[in-house]
Amino acid sequence: MSYWKNILFTFAAVMLPFAVLALAEGVLRVTGLESERQELFIPAGDDDTMVVINPAFAGRYFSGFTPDTAPQPFRKDKPEGTRRFFVLGGSSAAGFPYNFYYGFPAKLEEMLQKVHPGEHVEVINLAMTAVNSYTLRDFHRRLAEFDPDGILIYAGHNEYYGAYGAGVVPGWMRPRWVRRSVLSLQDLHLVSLVTRLFRDTGDTDAAWSPDAGDRGAGGTGDGFRRSDDGHDEPAARTLMARMAADRLVRHDEPRFREGIRHFENNISDILSTFQDGEVPVYLSTVVSNKAGQRPLGDDATADSLFAKAKTFNPEQEPDSVRKYFSAARDQDPLRFRAPEDVNQTIRELSRKDGVYLVDAHEISASGGLLPFAPSYFTDHLHLDYRGYALVAEAFGRTIREHGGFRFKKTAHNDSGPVTAQPDPLEEQIVDYTLGLLKSDFPFVRDPEEQKPQKWARQRLEELRASADPASQAALAYITGQVTLADAHARLAGTYRSADQHVSALRSLRALQYLQPLNPDLDRMILDYIAEIADMPDAGSGEEMPASEDEPTTVRATIWQESFPLLVRLKAQSFDERAWPLIVDNLIRSEQFETARYWLESWETLQPDALLYWYFAQWHIRQGQSGEAQPYFREYYRRVR
Template identity: 30%
Template structure:
């Protein structure tokens, strides 16, 4: 009897204990549900949101990406895409870190836009969308977090260029940001918890006491542990988290039937000495430099690779990350794109300042090369000629702003060690004083300091029409502004009309017209592109575009005139006469 009473007592105690434990959890779940139903914090839990005034398009939600950093929000390229994808749309998503975002330039000078320009130029029967999700200081955890949302957006292709930030990016193995006991499982759990209204509110409350040091660069702020020796436990954790996260990501996309292109990583080898203090790394770099000077290019490159891999400040990914990437070709649907080998060949086995602007970010030439390589791979080596490519140029304003950003970085850790924030700013001020006399430099400086934003500055510069700017400079500014406003048909039309006045601008005006045509499907852009292709003697291309306009507007005056011109060139003078007569009749009717 007493045993039965004792047993019942223990059972009741256990039940009460379970209730006591469960009740707070149940209350939290109920409270979370109430917040969700009430829409509290809902804006931060959608990866993509409609554009204001253009709800038929979606873009990356800046409130969502705030979850990856406690004290700042990484900028996301503005590359909107249709909410409801149709059968005629070819959609490409591009994911990665700051090199994917185009740093230190604006996003439209990065390789995703260079890829998009090529695809737009040759895709006549499909609407091209290239959605750039590159963000500074993010790594494979961010891509893992976004994997399902990207798959649900129904891309035909996903391009991946990632791996440099596995140590110092958000959730990185040696980062100050979201470093959760260096456990892949725990870090993924935190990412899941960040979808909770209650958890996010508590996190924001706690993070208020850890505001960012705005006087230091992001590179200086994110390093929790330097001196990561090759093959150490921490070194291997960075490699393993990349392998696990990206394997899951790629399998998720492959299972959804998405074609995936993963690029091997590139970095400045010959013109970037080791950032850390590892003596062996410095000796390897000095030896490779001597070999390069003697013309022993293959051995020199091998030495530069060793120096990078031994560099114990891990902003540049070691060779082991590329080894992991090359292993992904075993996954069905994944194509590994060997950027590293092509860069080495392009630079004579000495990748340096000819292709890079700092330790790992390509310059505008390097970004254009990456865009070209991915473009060729998407066409399986049979890509048609890209009509609007030449030596790629960026606008003067962004060129100055990018140079200033690099100058600021190179006055700080890890390029300069032991300097105070005041000493860093003094060195940066000295650089600014030397360049302030350059045209548009004050505007660029305001952008870098955060006192102005690029799209507004572009608009104001175009409107002020500085007399010292050449017509080419003005057109490049127009092209940049058009990337900020890709759905603004009047702006795009103005840019195209300026460009059409001079055939020497055809390569740039062709890019603007093709972008507008793919974004807006408007007749004016199609007509303009047809006229440009006529001047470039691309007659089949011009004919296809004119067919499209004629199907939409049979009496379009511009189309009729250009059709007559095309028929004359093709030797069909009878048909040319008929179209010219129709042109004259339509012109008279419009007067």
């Protein structure tokens, strides 16, 4: 009897801790504690049919900050006639140094919606700063229930310094199965709670929460803390500096190959999941600034290769230029830029069934291929708004070839990349973000010259002294006095009162992305566009500089800025007045093929008398007076 008692006692002693942990997990689940960190998507406001990415979800991956996410609500149950794409990736896919609505996913959505008026196209940006293939693998399975029509992946830069990256994990986490297990355990509420409490009681300098200056998803992690005297104090170091410090990964180290191998395995797992669900994946190579960014790490070989590349003539010896700039990037031991091995892995993975390659590395830009056109980059690897438009066009071209859209390719003949300039507030914030980023390591190698706090104070004083309304709005936003939406709302009103309609429209575009479920805002935007639709240049209080890439008249620029707003409002089935404004826009800008598809879609969905007036105008503007007459007759018959 005593023998069996000992057995039972030992068993109970062993199982008791597990029972206690299970009880604690059950209590946390019942009470809802930590539940906000467990769901990738949460209800959007009071409408439980709409969901949006959970901003707290990314907290499971980081200590010290939570990256911003794109607030793009969508219907949990996909409506008929909707094409839904999810975008996975890091800060480049998120749009850094801009807000998400200037990144390539937003431009791609506008581009596809423009030429597919009969369908509602959603390109939902799930990208976040500093995430890598481990993070993407962790949450990609949560997407299947939302019935995606395609998955877009632009990732590879963060394999060494991103969350759970090969260059930052401690030795015991080096094996891939350990990292995967740790991430899986985050699904337990108890583990999530303990992890959060541990992080919150850690190093206070690294654990403060970035605020307005973070550019959140931009990757600098530069916020403001309230000091004892009540003033806003810029952060001591940028996130990029804190992430890497002296964690060099040289080309001949085991960690280098480990990063490539784990990237291949993680992305392969993601592809297999969507292959099983018969969801196409559009997998892109990643670009970085090879010609305009010297090696970030202090390495003699990398510096020598970079210097040698600059001795060749790009027009006469392009192959040598590319060879040595690429070699310099690959030898750079500070691995914020993905080495060529990552792109080669991506190309090999794209051979799988149901996977389509978007080779961003082969995109042509003015001055050469995109990686060797430094004017298209804002820093070491993030593109400017023109570069993101080119990436959007590359994705759009591949999706149109393989995505099954029913419209003919001729509809795309006059649909180039959307390259509208950022709004005035965005330009100020981007200037601040990049200036702060480049005032610290690794852009400044000498520790004595790394003075981000000094740079930030000086720049804020310049904004404070400026009479420009965008500068004042940027100051208020960066220091946390107003939200970004409030700043844009005030600016839009200021510009509208001053008859600066182009700037007002750019601010309203940003505001509509930030408040996509605000019907009052949508009505106001549509009323405003209708009001200024026929306004001559003389009626505007702004002058447009001559440029090869931008319209030279206020009238043309107003149409350019109005169009994406109108398309978004029409895509949301908001107001039938959007139909004539869109078609008129396309006909005036002589985009006749796209205008024809909008007219045909209008005729199918909401035919009315005005439709036939614009059919007639479509023919008249192309010199087809005879073809226009039947449409004029039908218009007058209907209005009588």
